[in-house]
Structure formats: C-alpha cells, structure tokens
Amino acid sequence: MNIKITHNWLLEYLDTDATPYEIQKYLSLCGPSIESVTKIGNDFVYDIEVISNRIDYASLIGIAREAATILPMFGKKAKLKKDYLTYDRGIDNNSHLKLEIIDPENLCPRKLAIIMDVEIGDSPKYIKERLENCGIRSLNNLIDTTNYVMLEVGYPAHVFDYDRVKTGKIFIRKAKKGEKITTLDKKNYLLNSNDIIFDDGTGRIIDLPGIMGLDNSVVTEKTKKIIFWIETNDPKAIRRTSMRLGIRTAAASMNEKNPDSEVAKMTFLKGIELYKKIANGKIVSPLYDTAPEPEKQKMLSMKYEIFDKLIGVKIERDKINNILRNLGFEIASSSFDKFRTPRNDKQQSLSVKIPSYRKYDISIPEDLVEEVARIYGYHKLPNNLPPPANVQQPQELEKLFTITSKIKYFLKHLGLTETVNYSMISKELIEELNLNIRDHLRLANTISNEIEYMRISLLPSLYKNLKDNTGRKDIMRFFEISKVYYPKKNDLPNEVYKLGIGVNTDYFDLKGIVEVLYKELNIESDLKEKIINKDIFYLVELDLDFLIKNYQMIAPYKQINPYAVIKLDKTFTISPHITYEVIRQKAFLSKLLQKMDMVSLYENKLTLRFYYSSPNRNITEEEAKTELDRVIH
Amino acid sequence: MLDDKKLTKELINSLSSVTNLKDLELIEIKYLGRNGVINDLLKKIKEIPVGDRKEYGKKINQLKQEIKRLLETKRLELSKKKSDKFFDSTLPGKTYPKGSLHPITYTIEKIASIFQKIGFIRVSYPEVEWEYFAFEVLNMPKDHPARDDFETFFIDAPSDKKMGKVVLTPHTSSGQVREMRRVKTPPIRMVNIVKCYRPNWDITHNPMFYQFEGLCIDRSINIAHLKGTIDYFAKEFFGEDRKIRLRPFHFQFTEPSFEIDVSCGVCGGKGVDCHVCKSGWLELAGAGMVHPEVLRAGGIDPNKYSGWAFGFGPDRCLMMKTGIDNIRILYNGDVRFLEQF
Numbered sequence: 001m002n003i004k005i006t007h008n009w010l011l012e013y014l015d016t017d018a019t020p021y022e023i024q025k026y027l028s029l030c031g032p033s034i035e036s037v038t039k040i041g042n043d044f045v046y047d048i049e050v051i052s053n054r055i056d057y058a059s060l061i062g063i064a065r066e067a068a069t070i071l072p073m074f075g076k077k078a079k080l081k082k083d084y085l086t087y088d089r090g091i092d093n094n095s096h097l098k099l100e101i102i103d104p105e106n107l108c109p110r111k112l113a114i115i116m117d118v119e120i121g122d123s124p125k126y127i128k129e130r131l132e133n134c135g136i137r138s139l140n141n142l143i144d145t146t147n148y149v150m151l152e153v154g155y156p157a158h159v160f161d162y163d164r165v166k167t168g169k170i171f172i173r174k175a176k177k178g179e180k181i182t183t184l185d186k187k188n189y190l191l192n193s194n195d196i197i198f199d200d201g202t203g204r205i206i207d208l209p210g211i212m213g214l215d216n217s218v219v220t221e222k223t224k225k226i227i228f229w230i231e232t233n234d235p236k237a238i239r240r241t242s243m244r245l246g247i248r249t250a251a252a253s254m255n256e257k258n259p260d261s262e263v264a265k266m267t268f269l270k271g272i273e274l275y276k277k278i279a280n281g282k283i284v285s286p287l288y289d290t291a292p293e294p295e296k297q298k299m300l301s302m303k304y305e306i307f308d309k310l311i312g313v314k315i316e317r318d319k320i321n322n323i324l325r326n327l328g329f330e331i332a333s334s335s336f337d338k339f340r341t342p343r344n345d346k347q348q349s350l351s352v353k354i355p356s357y358r359k360y361d362i363s364i365p366e367d368l369v370e371e372v373a374r375i376y377g378y379h380k381l382p383n384n385l386p387p388p389a390n391v392q393q394p395q396e397l398e399k400l401f402t403i404t405s406k407i408k409y410f411l412k413h414l415g416l417t418e419t420v421n422y423s424m425i426s427k428e429l430i431e432e433l434n435l436n437i438r439d440h441l442r443l444a445n446t447i448s449n450e451i452e453y454m455r456i457s458l459l460p461s462l463y464k465n466l467k468d469n470t471g472r473k474d475i476m477r478f479f480e481i482s483k484v485y486y487p488k489k490n491d492l493p494n495e496v497y498k499l500g501i502g503v504n505t506d507y508f509d510l511k512g513i514v515e516v517l518y519k520e521l522n523i524e525s526d527l528k529e530k531i532i533n534k535d536i537f538y539l540v541e542l543d544l545d546f547l548i549k550n551y552q553m554i555a556p557y558k559q560i561n562p563y564a565v566i567k568l569d570k571t572f573t574i575s576p577h578i579t580y581e582v583i584r585q586k587a588f589l590s591k592l593l594q595k596m597d598m599v600s601l602y603e604n605k606l607t608l609r610f611y612y613s614s615p616n617r618n619i620t621e622e623e624a625k626t627e628l629d630r631v632i633h
Numbered sequence: 634m635l636d637d638k639k640l641t642k643e644l645i646n647s648l649s650s651v652t653n654l655k656d657l658e659l660i661e662i663k664y665l666g667r668n669g670v671i672n673d674l675l676k677k678i679k680e681i682p683v684g685d686r687k688e689y690g691k692k693i694n695q696l697k698q699e700i701k702r703l704l705e706t707k708r709l710e711l712s713k714k715k716s717d718k719f720f721d722s723t724l725p726g727k728t729y730p731k732g733s734l735h736p737i738t739y740t741i742e743k744i745a746s747i748f749q750k751i752g753f754i755r756v757s758y759p760e761v762e763w764e765y766f767a768f769e770v771l772n773m774p775k776d777h778p779a780r781d782d783f784e785t786f787f788i789d790a791p792s793d794k795k796m797g798k799v800v801l802t803p804h805t806s807s808g809q810v811r812e813m814r815r816v817k818t819p820p821i822r823m824v825n826i827v828k829c830y831r832p833n834w835d836i837t838h839n840p841m842f843y844q845f846e847g848l849c850i851d852r853s854i855n856i857a858h859l860k861g862t863i864d865y866f867a868k869e870f871f872g873e874d875r876k877i878r879l880r881p882f883h884f885q886f887t888e889p890s891f892e893i894d895v896s897c898g899v900c901g902g903k904g905v906d907c908h909v910c911k912s913g914w915l916e917l918a919g920a921g922m923v924h925p926e927v928l929r930a931g932g933i934d935p936n937k938y939s940g941w942a943f944g945f946g947p948d949r950c951l952m953m954k955t956g957i958d959n960i961r962i963l964y965n966g967d968v969r970f971l972e973q974f
Contacts, residue, residue: 024912028880028912029878029880030881031881033880033881033882033892035912036912037912051881051882051883052778052883053883054883236776239778239781240781243781243783256778309853309855309939310855310856310889310922310939311855311856311857312855312856312857312858313857361883364888364925366888366889366922366924366925367888369888369889369922370881370888370889370890373856373889374881374889378856378860378878378879378880378891379878379879381856381857381860382857382860382861383857383860383861383864383865384857384858384860384861385751385858385861385862385865386751386822386849386851386854386858386861386862387851388751388752389752389820389822389851390752390820391752391753391754391816391820391821391822391823392754393754393755393756394756397754397755397756397757400757401745401755405742408734408738409734411732412731412732412733412734413730413731413732414730414732415730415731415732416732417732417733417968417971417972418732418733418734418735418738418971419735419966419971420735420737420738420963420964421964421966422840422841422964423760423801423828423830423841424830424840424841441761441788441789441790441799442788442789443786443787443788443789443801444786444787444788444789445782445786445787445832446786446832447832447833447834447840448834448840451834451840451841454761454788461966464966465966465968468965468966468967469966469967469968472967472968472969473968473969473972476968477732478966478968483760483828485760485761487790490791490793492759492761492762492763492799493761495759495760495761
C-alpha cells in the first residue's frame with residue numbers, strides 16, 4: 001500500500017535542511033521507499049510505499065520519525081520537533097450525554113468514542129489542499145478531520161452523526177448471513193456470518209467497522225452532533241471482509257496490517273483537538289476508552305556478534321546502540337562498554353525494550369539486525385561474491401536442461417517457432433481435442449474459464465495457437481516444451497515434460513520433423529508417437545523423458561565400407577497390403593541392404609532406391625538384384 | 634604392369650581442354666565405359682601371376698575411384714560455369730529456414746549460465762505444490778494474506794493433514810526447503826527457474842509467470858555476499874554500467890529483507906523525466922537473509938549456517954532488457970510476436 005504526504009506538512013513535525021529530493025533519496029535507501037516526489041504549488045507530494053510489516057510509518061509522524069534517524073546518517077540536519085505529539089488532554093465538563101458501547105464477544109479490543117457538538121462547514125484551505133494533494137477528496141470539516149488525523153498520526157478514524165445513530169447505542173456483533181448494508185457511497189452489499197458490524201441496539205446495522213461507514217449513520221450537511229470514533233480490529237477479519245466485498249479503502253488497507261492501539265489513542269486525541277479547532281467542536285460526553293490491560297513492554301536480547309555475522313562488516317557497538325535508540329528502542333542493558341575492551345568479544349550482548357508501535361514486527365535478533373543494517377546503510381556494504389563451493393547438480397537435471405536446449409535450438413534451426421502457453425486451459429479446448437475433463441486437475445478459484453484446468457497434454461494449446469494465428473501467416477510450425485500434470489490420488493500430480501509440435505502444412509511435413517529430430521538426437525528407435533489430424537492441422541506430442549533416455553551425445557561409430565555400393569531403383573504399387581512399411585521390413589531381411597530411400601510417389605506408384613553392399617567384399621549387380629527380387633513386386 | 638600415375642596424368646591433360654558436358658561424357662566412356670580403359674585393365678588380370686592378382690585388383694579399384702573423382706570435379710566445375718548473361722550479385726541469397734525461440738527461453742538460459750559460472754546449480758521443483766512447502770515452512774502462517782483465495786490458486790483436491798491444500802506455487806521460494814532437505818548439509822548454491830501462478834490477470838499481470846530463485850547457504854554467509862552476487866548478475870545481464878541498490882522491505886521468509894533495484898538503462902539512472910523508471914531505478918528482485926525458522930524447517934542449524942535468497946521475474950528482466958512493453962503478449966501465442974526472436 002502507498003500513502004501520500006506533503007513536504008510542508010512534514011516540516012510541522014520535522015526540523016531539517018534536507019531538500020525533498022534528498023529526503024526521497026535517503027529515505028528510500030534506508031527506510032520507507034519514496035516512489036515519487038511531485039511539486040504542486042509551493043509544496044511537494046511524496047508518494048510512499050508502506051511495506052506490510054511497517055504500518056507504523058504509514059503517517060506523517062511515522063515518516064518524520066524515520067527521517068529523523070536516517071537523514072543525519074547522510075550529514076543532514078534532522079530532528080523531530082518537540083511538540084510533535086502535543087494534544088489537548090483537557091476534557092470539557094459539559095458531559096451530559098452518554099453512549100452505550102456493547103461488545104460481548106470483544107470483537108474490537110479497544111474502543112475510543114466521544115460525542116461532540118459541531119458546526120459543519122468547509123475545512124480551512126490548508127487542510128483542503130493537503131488532503132487533495134494527498135489524493136483524498138475534501139468533503140467537509142467533519143469528514144476531513146478523520147482523514148487528516150489518519151494521515152497525520154496513523155490510525156483510521158470514523159465519525160457518526162449522533163442523531164442518526166438514534167439510540168445512543170453501539171452494539172458490536174457478527175453479521176447474520178444475508179443481512180444487507182448500504183455503504184456511504186450508496187452501494188449495496190450482502191453480508192455473511194464472518195463479517196463484523198455495528199448495530200444500534202435495535203438490529204439496524206449502522207457501520208462496517210474498520211472498512212467503511214454506512215449511508216444511514218454518516219454525517220450530512222444537517223449534522224449537529226457527532227460521535228467521533230476509533231476502534232481496533234481483528235486484522236484478519238478486516239482483510240477477509242474487505243477482500244470478499246471488494247471494498248478496498250485506505251482504512252481497510254491499514255486496519256488489516258494491525259496498527260498499534262497506542263497510535264489509535266493518539267489519533268483520537270488529535271482528532272478531538274482538530275474538531276475543536278475547525279468545527280467549533282464542544283465535548284458533550286465522557287471520553288470512552290475501553291482499552292484492555294496495557295501490555296508489558298516487549299524485550300529482546302541478543303549477542304552483538306550476530307550483527308557482524310549477518311551484515312558482513314563490523315559496526316561499532318556504540319553506533320549500533322545509537323541507531324536503535326534513535327529508532328525509539330530503549331537500551332535496557334548492554335554489556336558493551338566503550339571505555340573498556342571486554343575480554344571476550346563473543347560474550348558482548350544487548351537487551352532492548354521495543355517501542356509499542358514496533359511490537360508486532362520486532363521479535364527476533366534478525367529483526368534488530370535489519371534495523372541496524374538499513375540505517376547504517378546497505379550502500380556502505382562491500383559487494384562480495386560468496387566463497388566458492390563445489391555443489392553437484394543432480395545428473396538427471398543436468399541432462400534435462402542440456403537436452404531440452406539442444407532440442408529447442410534444433411527445431412528453431414529447422415524453422416519452427418517456439419510458443420509458451422499457459423499451463424491451464426479451458427474446458428472447451430479439452431473437449432475439442434477429445435480429452436476427458438475428469439483426467440484433469442481443476443483450479444478451485446480460477447479467475448477465468450480460459451484457465452480452469454491443468455494441462456495433461458500440450459496439444460490443445462498448440463491447436464489453439466494454430467487456430468488463433470490462422471490468417472496471420474501462411475506456413476506455421478509451432479512447438480512447445482512444457483510440463484503437463486497427471487493427477488495422482490492423495491498426492492501431488494506427476495509433473496512430466498512433453499514436447500508438442502503442431503503444423504498447418506501436412507502429415508509428412510510433421511512426420512519428417514520428428515524423424516529428423518530423432519536423427520539429431522541419435523535415437524535409434526522407430527517413431528512411436530501418433531500424429532493427430534484436427535481440422536487442417538497436424539499435431540504430435542513426444543515424451544521428453546523418452547528422448548532424454550534414448551539420446552546419445554555422439555552417434556555410434558560405423559566403419560567406412562571400402563567396397564562398392566550397388567544402387568538399384570524399383571517401383572512398387574502400394575496398397576493397404578503393400579505399404580511402405582511392409583516393403584521396408586521385407587527389404588531389410590536382406591543382410592546386404594545398407595539403406596533404402598524414397599525417390600518418388602506418383603499416385604500409388606512408389607519408387608524406392610536400395611543400396612546394397614557387403615562389408616567384406618565387392619558384390620555384383622546380379623547379387624544385388626537377386627536380393628531386391630525377394631522384396632514384393 | 635599398371636602405370637596408374639601415367640593414366641591419371643593423361644586424364645588430367647585431356648580434362649583440361651574440355652569445355653562442355655558432352656565432351657566430358659566422351660571421356661567418361663573412354664575410361665569407364667564397357668570397353669573403356671578400366672575394363673581393359675580388368676580383363677588383363679588373367680595375365681597376372683596368381684600371387685599378384687589381389688594387389689593388381691586393388692590398384693585398379695583405387696585408380697577407378699580416382700578417375701571418378703576427377704570426372705566428378707570437372708562436371709561440377711562445368712555446371713557452375715558462369716553464363717554470359719547478366720549476373721546480379723545484389724539479388725538476395727537463397728532462403729534458409731530460421732525459426733524462433735520464445736524470448737523467455739533465451740532469458741532463462743542466460744540467467745542460468747551467469748549463475749553457473751559462480752558455481753550455482755540449476756534445479757527444478759514442483760509447480761503444483763503443497764501449502765506446506767509453499768507457505769508453512771516459509772514462516773507464513775495459515776492466516777497470512779498471501780495464502781488467501783485472492784493471492785493463490787488452489788487445486789480442487791482433498792487436502793492432506795500435514796501438507797495442507799494443493800496450490801499452484803505462487804513463488805519459487807517453495808523450492809528453498811526442498812533443496813535444503815535434498816542437500817542436507819550446506820554448502821547450497823542453487824537457482825530454481827520455474828513457472829509460478831497467481832490469480833491476477835490485467836495489463837501488468839499474467840496469471841502465469843516465470844520466477845527465478847537464488848539460494849546460497851554456507852557458514853558465515855552475509856548481506857555483502859548477496860549484494861555482490863546481485864551486482865555481478867546485473868552487470869553480466871544488463872551491462873557493465875549498471876548499478877544496484879538494496880532497499881529495506883519485508884518478506885516472511887527472510888530477515889533482513891530487501892527489494893533490489895537496478896539503475897535504469899534508458900535514462901542512465903538520472904531519473905529526470907524518464908518514461909521508464911521511477912527516479913532512476915527499476916525494481917528487480919526481492920531478497921533477504923534466510924529466516925532462521927526457514928533454515929530450521931530445512932533441517933539446517935541457524936546457529937551454524939546462514940544464507941540468503943532472492944527471487945525475481947525473468948519476464949520482467951526480459952522486458953527491461955528488450956523494451957517489450959506489453960506483458961500480455963508474452964504468453965498469448967501471437968506468431969507475429971514469437972517469430973521476431
């Protein structure tokens with residue numbers, strides 16, 4: 001997820017002499033990635049990628065905190081302004097209204113709420129501009145406040161119209177299957193029993209918490225009283241509901257990453273302050289904070305040598321401590337003492353207290369290594385190749401890759417075109433090639449019928465290639481080498497490599513390709529693959545494993561025959577009984593026949609050329625003729 | 634008895650004056666015809682002492698082969714003789730077939746060979762995989778977002794008690810623990826290049842794509858080794874002038890984790906008004922130091938060994954290298970695209 005903040009807004013929290021482009025460059029190297037800086041008017045907008053475990057910097061304050069640690073590493077001045085988290089804790093006495101918050105299943109661990117009298121209107125210009133520059137539409141001061149404090153402090157906030165909630169009650173429960181809601185953008189959704197909702201105590205749903213407000217309870221231009229509200233959520237529940245309904249608001253994206261409940265509180269107080277400032281807000285109820293028992297601050301201990309081992313250079317111990325301190329970690333104990341060299345370097349260890357906003361993402365020593373290494377600067381580390389090691393590649397893999405490559409280049413040089421198709425195909429295509437759907441693995445959650453079944457043959461795809469390209473090219477010869485997937489009971493499928501070839505020429509063209517491939521690979525075996533005819537196309541599929549097993553790197557050596565070769569031509573009339581193959585088998589019964597070529601075929605007249613010779617002596621033409629006569633006439 | 638040298642000389646002499654095929658044919662009859670020189674010599678075999686006949690026969694045979702060779706050479710010479718007609722040497726040469734390979738094939742080949750040179754072996758692990766290898770052992774708990782329906786394809790098949798459901802592997806990292814278990818004791822130097830799948834099909838995503846995983850485990854492997862390896866790769870693959878940088882990132886199965894950028898080849902890393910890159914850099918890969926939990930799952934003691942892993946898309950490398958700007962064209966089988974390569 002990305003957030004946008006502006007430079008001038010950042011300067012309210014950060015005192016620095018770095019330019020926006022320096023900030024972009026240095027922060028990207030050591031912390032949040034700033035994908036772009038755009039100048040708008042006299043301000044600059046940063047577009048910042050928030051990585052999933054660092055929701056703590058998805059805010060102005062979070063970025064300021066990172067910047068204050070990172071920029072000084074590059075010689076830039078950068079300090080958090082002292083007042084960066086000041087807010088007015090004072091609660092007005094005029095608290096005559098009450099709110100009833102009921103959460104029997106504790107679905108939202110922390111609930112923060114307050115009722116305020118407000119005056120709706122436009123936000124001040126600077127708020128409007130900042131929100132718009134950050135990609136958020138400015139609506140009115142009541143809504144804008146929630147967005148503004150979310151960006152500034154880092155927790156999604158919500159505002160209800162107190163009068164539209166009607167009952168003064170917020171009852172948190174799971175939805176019933178089939179319940180309907182209309183979100184504030186007037187879209188309708190159907191809920192199921194995993195979704196968490198707020199109900200006003202009468203069964204009327206008034207909010208889809210953590211994701212989006214509902215039309216029946218949001219503020220309108222008539223709003224006089226609001227409930228300003230923040231709750232903490234179960235991040236998994238948020239993600240599940242938001243993904244299923246397709247409501248991907250900024251609030252949902254943040255809440256599913258489990259932001260810190262302390263940040264919720266800060267955001268809440270900042271919001272109250274802003275309502276007072278820009279909406280003439282007056283508190284008219286107690287401040288509700290149903291925080292669970294505060295967690296004990298997490299600690300982490302580790303040996304210093306782990307830093308050296310993983311980073312690859314030795315960083316001074318006091319530098320490590322400083323980096324961690326600047327990031328908000330408290331050094332609880334450190335056996336390192338810079339004025340005394342400890343006897344055993346390996347024994348030096350460190351123990352830190354983890355700040356609340358980092359409690360979920362820091363849990364093992366390697367996490368602290370990352371913090372230190374990134375701030376120290378990956379760019380300062382040398383580029384070293386790993387030490388050499390002799391690792392044996394399994395022979396069958398070595399063969400697979402070399403022979404596959406050989407086949408690919410050979411077919412290419414013959415003039416064929418390699419295609420790479422999706423491993424998943426449609427039901428229609430399977431049926432078109434007369435394969436059985438039930439022999440295929442099916443995707444349970446496909447996103448298109450085009451890619452629903454795992455191939456057990458490459459031919460449907462090749463057929464599709466030929467069909468799709470008809471009209472684009474006259475002569476087409478395609479091949480693909482890919483895996484197919486044969487289902488196995490209670491196990492992973494058998495993944496087998498196949499070579500598929502498809503042509504729009506003719507049967508003998510395709511047969512010739514396979515024959516010459518056999519020759520190229522020195523395979524001494526008869527063709528066993530069946531050529532299929534489909535429409536005007538011819539297709540064949542070969543088992544790559546068979547080719548690999550029968551492949552010979554170098555053709556078997558035959559002595560050169562020094563004796564004369566007698567060439568004889570003969571024409572046969574072929575028929576279902578006398579096929580080329582029948583003739584061939586008969587002819588090769590002769591021990592003197594070395595080779596047989598096809599010369600021509602005219603209608604059913606087949607002319608063949610026979611090469612007779614003996615490895616021991618010169619034979620006469622007569623001998624050869626006698627041999628040939630034994631073949632059918 | 635048989636002066637073969639003289640005969641050959643005579644033949645060469647008479648051939649030198651031959652200018653057409655007809656004359657050549659006459660000479661052929663003279664030497665090889667029924668009553669030609671060779672047959673004459675054969676007939677004389679009766680006059681040779683029995684003991685020498687074998688030797689004599691062999692000599693005649695050799696002579697005959699030599700005569701044939703000379704005649705054939707002359708015939709070729711005559712047939713190639715230029716005619717007096719205009720010879721346009723600017724005409725195109727004869728057309729030979731030149732097919733094409735998918736550009737991803739060249740890319741994978743190049744990548745594998747770059748890594749082979751520094752001792753990394755290429756392996757291949759399943760595309761249809763158990764959740765166990767795709768997620769569980771990679772420190773990705775059951776409720777991790779990557780494991781939900783929106784991020785991973787599931788196969789409609791019963792799940793296994795230990796191994797979980799069957800998925801189409803969404804990343805090559807599934808091969809990490811398989812390789813650790815195969816090798817058992819480091820060193821490990823592996824590259825795994827296979828098809829991966831994710832339920833995402835739009836202008837910038839295909840539901841199938843290639844991924845390329847590198848894994849290096851040994852005693853005292855550190856971040857500097859990862860940097861060095863990626864830097865070597867970027868220079869070999871993209872060019873000597875390219876630079877890389879590591880940026881902090883997050884993956885469940887590495888700690889620390891990085892994203893790796895390579896400097897843009899179009900603007901030379903300047904990033905000013907470049908239509909290709911964001912600010913001079915292009916995202917190349919995700920990487921990191923192998924998480925101790927992952928090493929443990931592979932049966933490797935994280936206190937003794939450490940390692941790094943990276944994964945990136947050859948599809949993307951290919952596009953970055955060639956300027957192919959439309960990812961959908963890669964696997965839709967359009968011959969007008971395929972035959973270019």
